[in-house]
Amino acid sequence: MTPLTQKTGPAPNGVRPHVVVIGAGFAGLSAATLLAERGVRVIVLDARPRLGGRATAFEDRDTGELVDNGQHVMFGCYRETLAFLKRIGAEGNVQTQPALAIPFIGPEGLRTELRCPVWLPAPLHLLAGVLRWRGLPLTDRLSALRLAPALLRLGNQSLDRSETVLGWLRAHGQSAGIVTALWEPLAIAALNQPIAQAAAAPFVRVLQEMFSTDKTAASLVLPKRPLHEMYAEPARAFIESRGGEVRTGALARVIADDSGVTAVEVRGERIPATHVISAVPWHALRTLFAAVPPPLASTIADASAMASMPIVTVNLWYDRVVMQDAFVGLTGRTVQWIFDKRRVFGEAASHLSLVVSAAEAVTPMTRDELVALAVREVADALPDARSATLIRATVVRERQATFSLTHGQPKRPPSLTALPGFVLAGDWTATDLPGTIESAALSGHRAALAILDSGYN
Ligand SMILES: Cc1cc2nc3c(=O)[nH]c(=O)nc-3n(C[C@H](O)[C@H](O)[C@H](O)COP(=O)(O)OP(=O)(O)OC[C@H]3O[C@@H](n4cnc5c(N)ncnc54)[C@H](O)[C@@H]3O)c2cc1C
Incomplete structure (x- = not known):
């Protein structure tokens, strides 16, 4: 990877150009607000008429x-997301459970509630919640105990890279009943992939985040407002209040030469830029360039091949x-x-x-x-x-x-790329997390820090 410092000499007129952030979803807006908070002038561009990307409303x-x-x-363990919401004054736009509680309705119509006691530490609160849960026969509930050692030492697990979520659950003694009633719904919600296909590693990472820290880490956090109002519009206000700019309907193209990024083109306007954060999805990365810059050839090929x-x-x-x-x-x-x-x-x-x-x-x-x-x-x-x-x-x-989180998918890229000045963010970059808001916010913060660490401001 080329260090960003190659692009960070003093600006000729003493005024640095804006950092341009392309994409106004969780990744782009968390990056842009962190930069704005640290005094960097940012311009955020999004092709769509409304902010928010994949987390928006109409x-x-x-x-x-x-x-x-x-x-x-x-979830309560979405640390980067919650830090982002706090930064932009939007933490009041979500509500957090005191501890994980989920009502379920089974195939026969029986309503039961999985409720983790607030007075027990994690992950014992989960195990206690499952043991008390009437949604399953006792034998199935008891199989959750077999997961206890794995939950307690989640941080130290070395996983077979080809293992699926289903394989991992079976290897840890989970009965068919508890897999169907509990782990499968949780895993599908977290991974958006059937458990017989999804790689175990991101699921184990999610469990690790949810159950091996504090007990509110597993609590559900629900938006109290439509998504773009919940975070994207407050982020826009935050950026604008710090001298930055946010444009919608702004399809962007990156201009680069052998030295790296030089400008971003949007609606016929050329915005000079030495630093660009791409916060677009995997399938849109290629469209940022008229021709693939040679240093990005393999990154773009991998991104375009992601399912x-x-x-x-x-x-x-x-x-x-x-x-x-x-x-x-x-x-x-x-x-x-x-x-x-x-x-x-x-x-x-x-x-x-x-x-x-x-x-x-x-x-x-x-x-x-x-x-x-x-x-x-x-x-x-x-x-x-x-x-x-x-x-x-x-x-x-x-x-x-x-x-997709199936095995055989291309490698997810880190924030720093081989094209000087061009930094990647987005839920699909190498965060180890599945495609979630938290992955997007983490990637955005990493991208912003990469620019700040290079001495940009
Ligand atoms: C229906 C649905 C439900 C989900 N449920 C959950 C959930 O419950 N929990 C959870 O954590 N995650 C959930 N997710 C995933 C979550 O929405 C994403 O992980 C997250 O929003 C991704 O954010 P991002 O900023 O990386 O990308 P995006 O939100 O996709 O933002 C990328 C932006 O880039 C813009 N763009 C692309 N090309 C250009 C260009 N050339 N010029 C300018 N702009 C461009 C796009 O318009 C877009 O706004 C869900 C996703 C969907 C779709």
Whole structure:
């Protein structure tokens, strides 16, 4: 890798050009706000009309409600994300559970709750929660104890790189019952990939983050506002208040020569830049350049070869309240989670948001087929929905929601690249985490620190 310092001599006129950040999702905005906080002038460019990237919201045509492009859930262990929210004054836009508590509705319609006691340290609170959980026969619950040694020494695990999540769970004595009822829903939510395909390493990393630190690390953190309002607009205000700029509808191209990055072109304007953070997804990296710069050839080839995984969301508006919980996990069904946005957002929203992660099988279904499936499963799981009238339904297919975690995928790149001045961020870069908000925020902070550490400001 070429050290960034090659690009950080004093500016000829004493005024440094802006650092240009391309992409206004969690990665780009966490990078840009960290730089702005340290006094660096930044320009953030995003091709789309609204900020937020894969974590955003749009206005529903009929109801005027702001609807997320898909429900996003964070955890107490999202340290970089929570630091970012705190920096921009948006920590009040999320609510955090005191300790992990998840209501589940099983295939027979029985509602149970996995609730980890707040008074026990991690990971014992999880084991105690599972042992008390009525959602499973006792023999299955007891198999969780066999995971205790692995949870307690998670930091020291050396994993067979070809092991899948399912293989790892079986190797740690988890019964088929607890895998189906607990580990599979958690793993699919965290990894967006079937457990028989997904590599074990990122899942073990997630468990390590959630269960081997403090007990709120496993608590769910829910956005209390539509996603772009929750973090992206506060980030914009933060950047602008520090003399930076945030532009939407701004498709960017990077200009580079043998010495490295020289400018960014946007809508016919050339912005001089010696330092650019790319915070675009894996499949968009190639489009940043008219021609692939030779130092980036292998990075771009690897990024372009990464496979993607879809998430499908069905939003349903009923004529009355049909669920008592803010959210519920479903097992043994196609829909994995139902969120009542009214209970999460307040009266500004009145729809249910139904999540299907690892949605390869349902993505090709028509809108009507997906809505019919969702309505059937809601009626099966929630008795109050059976007598309610469906007023409206929408479907959001995010075909490139996350990158694939199967074995044989290309290597994920570090922040520093071989092109001087060009730094990578994005959930898909080498954070060891799955494609999550936390991975994006961590990558953004790393990219910003790489520029700061090179003596930029
Ligand atoms: C439906 C759904 C549900 C999810 N649920 C969860 C969840 O519950 N928990 C969780 O942690 N994660 C979840 N994720 C994953 C999470 O959304 C992503 O990991 C995260 O948002 C990625 O952020 P990012 O900044 O790396 O990339 P992105 O958000 O993709 O941002 C990249 C930005 O780059 C812009 N861009 C691309 N090319 C250009 C260009 N040439 N010029 C200018 N701009 C450009 C794009 O417009 C985009 O805004 C979910 C994702 C989806 C889609």
